[in-house]
Amino acid sequence: MSRARLNIFLERDHARRLDELAAMKGLSKSSIIAAALSSFLSPDSGDQREAAIAKRLDRLSRQLDKVERDQNILIETVALYVRYFLTVSTPVPEAHQEAARAQGRARFEQFIEQLGRHLLRGRSLVKDVYEEIQPEERQFFGLDASTGDHRPATPADSKTEAAP
Template identity: 80%
Template sequence: MSQYRLNLFIQPEHAKRLDELAAKKGVSKSSIVAAALASWLSPDAGDQREAAIAKRLDRLSRQTERMERDQNIQIETLALFVRYFLTVSTPVPEAHQEAARAQGKARFEQFVEQLGRHLLRGRSLVRDVVEERHPDTARMDDAAALAEAQERAS
């Protein structure tokens, strides 16, 4: 196959990067430039880039939808709990208000400490409960998460 000789000017930083890449890959600078030019001139190159971007955007959209769903579940759970708590809690008599505040403060501090320990474990309480109640489903979720992570890596 005959080749066409071409002299061109490029910016010094591009020349440096081209030299480094050629040395690192163990190929000639001409072959790198030829491959880049072929990719640039290929009619499929734009379609391939667009397909890759669309795939990433789809994955990001699914992740965002899952986060929105999870956030809505959390909001509804909290609202339901607050409504339940306010419905079943009896009012504290005026004479016991100070003791109730002190006990509430102590309980809150204990809650924050427990939350800190739980977060350090790196596990989700909801996930722990789901695994206890439905061990087979939890394993399927782990497999789905692993498959999704492998898809992201490719």
């Protein structure tokens, strides 16, 4: 295959990045430029770019659908809790309202502190509560039974937990 020699001018940043890529991949700069030019001049390069963009958009759409689903679950959960709380809460007599407010402030401060600690740990409260209710089901979430750390479940896990 015969090749034509070209002298081209590149911006300094592009030349630096080309040098780095050639060194990292162990390829010649000419082969990298030839591959890039071939891809650019390919008749279906536009279709390939469009397909790649469509694939990314589909993935983003699925992720957004999951976020929307999770948000709806959260909204419904909070609404159900508020409705239940307001339904079963007894009114506080006038004489005890100041003490109830003080206790409410203290509970709210405690709630905020617990929330902060929990967020710093980076674990899901749903998983924690589920583990409290069903401790034998820890492998359901891929958790190490001794530390609570995430790890892949192995076939040995089911044998170990099945043995009394």
